[in-house]
Amino acid sequence: MSSAGLRVDLGRGLVLPNPVGLASGTAGYGFELAQLIDLDRLGALYTKGTTRLPREGNPPPRVAETERGMLNSIGLHNPGVDWVAEHYAPLFAAWRIPVVVNVAGAEISDYMHCARHLDGVEGVAGVELNISCPNIAHGLDFGRDAAGAARLVDAVRAVTGRHVMVKLSPNVTDIAAVARAVEGAGADSVSAVNTYVGMKIHRASGRPVLPQGTGGLSGPAIHPLALAAVAEVRAAVRIPVVAAGGIDDVATAFDFFAVGADAIQVGTASFADPTTALRVLDGLAERAAAGRIPARWGTTAVGSP
């Protein structure tokens, strides 16, 4: 299936060969998946959340299954930005798939540090600011506060010429306000949604399965919630919106185009079937060939809900 004509220009140099990406934290830095699928056919790889210093992550169990969903509490286990810039980026540079480095931190200075260190690094197509990780202390603060998010984006904007995407938290009263705030502060695009704060109880002990108590819920269970959130964000901003949440086939991906997303990220579904994103891409290409994708992926007017 040809995917020509599926190109998506997200602005400031981030051009996706097609709208189908792999969501942060569900594809590592691509190396393992590259053994299993033809990564280079996809539209973007969003890396595991990367921090200023290497992080060991949380003690296990780190994942737990729920009804049509999964909770995770990985705790940003990652080798740190220096390692990524030095050792991984040169490998990314050899790939056709654009690699967007997902960046996380506790302080504005952490994000600035990472963005600065990745700026101009070959192989890094942009950064996605994870202001919404529910699994580290303070990880949600920026994502839950429009003014804080704007300050963060403003600071990062000053230190990088690369595309800055902001990953929004759905665990908020007003996701549209946060989206507008980061747009105003100079974000080039937003991605939504990150995971929802959830919990699972170990029945024999009555205690949470995840040692942190809560984790982030992803997968089909959140698809209807993510659709509502993306529709709301779409109505709030003019910059591109990259959608994630429960995509597991072309139909669930298309639901996001119907509410106005410009591109999508496949997350949890890759765990059960690493070819999911390729299947979505093939389905998309088929529909495109049949003329079933209107301008901007068939945006329909969905009122702010």
Added chain:
Amino acid sequence: MSSAGLRVDLGRGLVLPNPVGLASGTAGYGFELAQLIDLDRLGALYTKGTTRLPREGNPPPRVAETERGMLNSIGLHNPGVDWVAEHYAPLFAAWRIPVVVNVAGAEISDYMHCARHLDGVEGVAGVELNISCPNIAHGLDFGRDAAGAARLVDAVRAVTGRHVMVKLSPNVTDIAAVARAVEGAGADSVSAVNTYVGMKIHRASGRPVLPQGTGGLSGPAIHPLALAAVAEVRAAVRIPVVAAGGIDDVATAFDFFAVGADAIQVGTASFADPTTALRVLDGLAERAAAGRIPARWGTTAVGSP
């Protein structure tokens, strides 16, 4: 199975024979379910959201299924508080099951009107203020704003001597703040959670299935989210917490006791199996008989997540 010893005193005269209730909007005013099950064995019936004036509700479709969940957009279809007080309450009075009238509105005066009209009415054991209905204009405003919620509770507190329970919205950044605010304003208990804002897309048309665009998501899909929310509320307040969200058997109900809930509400599961609440009760009684329920339903210390 005997359910003696399962009594729960929620305060200000609201004493539940047992902790197993039927969630608002999933049992109407009890009359239909009374034909199908022995309603009088249950701990509480929380009625359909009731408003100052009768409401016709939203145009259909009003329900749509998602992965292990359902969306609804009923729009508070109800006969109005006068009808409930005059025609239904006398029938409630003949039942053993305590009936808590769920009250909704757009203005503080609407809630006051309803609470006043229900105050002292025989057959009405208390009111549950629905400050979190996502399906009417303004329906979420109070639930999403701690100060507004407190003003509302304060006003209602002034006009009723009955038990005032406040039904919290999970569609907020900080549910604990709202819970603390309504506790401070004199709420006797809180219930959590109401539904999560979600959307479903009609694949053939690319438009939302529900004419309002969004609806409220309930059912097993939200269980992990509701658990996290209830744990957070439990850690925030001292008043009783009544839990709802995805309960479909005794194990899922017990998960809420594990995070410190005082009582529970069975919602969506009653649609597929009207005996669900009775099964939960029987399971609970069995565990109680086996001594497997410590004080306050086995509260474990779950840190604020």
Added chain:
Amino acid sequence: MVSVEQLDGGLIEVTARLPRLAAAAVPGQFAQLRCGDHGGPLLRRPFSVAWTESQTCSFVFEVVGEGTRLLAELTAGDVLDSLGPLGRGFSVDAARGEVVCVSGGLGCAPFPLLVRSLRSRGVRDIIVLNGAASAERLYPADRFTRGDAGVGVVEATDDGSRGHHGFVTELLAPMVSSVTAVYACGPNAMLAAVATQVTGAGSPRVAEASLEAPMGCGFGTCLGCALPLRGDGRGPLWGLCCSDGPVLPLRSVDWAALLALPAADVA
């Protein structure tokens, strides 16, 4: 305890041991069937009771989505979990002499039971007007008649592959003035067409249709299954398909409002 019969054109008839439902169901009532076990859809699916014997009930459907796909996978020995009978059935008491049943597509489902009931109450002549897209999608005539000479079936197909070439409602006009009752079940557009034929003077005393709506519960508690009924002129009044219906007098439905609603399917 189930048997599954594949008819032509994708129609499927499932028969299951459901003695209580069989004993209680009146024509036009429905049952909420669980499709699949734990992994299946959360909500039950509504199906008209198509036939009963002393111990069994039958349902007719075709595969349109996940729920019906799982029902079609039932095999002998499986248990069918059913809730019902639910809703209001057809009014059979006022029917006398001649009556007509108008069926479109899967609207056939309630009629075998209705026909039997009417005949046992002394209705002399019953004509079933049975329409479908094409010949193989017609529910077989002998399942309406069951060999009873007092029952006639006239068929119509959209493509003309059997019987009248055109809409089944076109067959209704000549008989509408001579019957005491019209019962209809099928797509909304068909029902609306029937409704226009039975609202003038000299219309049959009983003119009813079985309607559909997406359902949460099936027994009147979720208020999900709203249908537009004729109101006081200020817009429709919402009735409940599951408890006010599914069978409603044709004249009480706000057909214009109903036809303006989005399709019930969500595919």
Added chain:
Amino acid sequence: MVSVEQLDGGLIEVTARLPRLAAAAVPGQFAQLRCGDHGGPLLRRPFSVAWTESQTCSFVFEVVGEGTRLLAELTAGDVLDSLGPLGRGFSVDAARGEVVCVSGGLGCAPFPLLVRSLRSRGVRDIIVLNGAASAERLYPADRFTRGDAGVGVVEATDDGSRGHHGFVTELLAPMVSSVTAVYACGPNAMLAAVATQVTGAGSPRVAEASLEAPMGCGFGTCLGCALPLRGDGRGPLWGLCCSDGPVLPLRSVDWAALLALPAADVA
């Protein structure tokens, strides 16, 4: 294409046509199996490859939850959807002369394949120490030996209903100094007990265990399957069960940290 064999004591052996997995799997590797179809669990479940023929693979398990319940329901003709082989298997190259395999409960799973591989590489004597709660829960001895006289099986049961009355690790002590390799698979407590026996001087060159952790993906991308490895003294270092393991040198695991973790099951 599946066959399902119910052994005593609730053990189940499933054999499926999986030619590519059969060709590629080395002992100790695992496959991620899909349990049930669309309605089944979201994530796959990891199972050791227990045996291979040219076209088929076998897995041994018992029903502990939803996923294994669905696997146990497979019947001939069903398709088993498998991803793998995954992870690192046992080191077989350094094994010579005599080796011992220590199996506890379902830890038996990887050993039939390992034994075959070791024998084909010229290992002279293999002793399988096979422990379980009771006699009927012991994986049958002939599935380790497959009639090969170079393989011996010594059994132990917690309740003494067959073989040594006590822990299987008690059988290990007398032989630990004479073998070139110790391979272990079973509950963490058992593995820790094995680890303490093989860490002193004169310990076998190869001392490895196959470990478990709840898995999201099975192929190294989710970072969900963390296991505590020996760090630099400032607390454990997290390794990945699926890609650093599941087979790890016994000395590289931080056993104290591992035993302090909550149980992997979530029932």
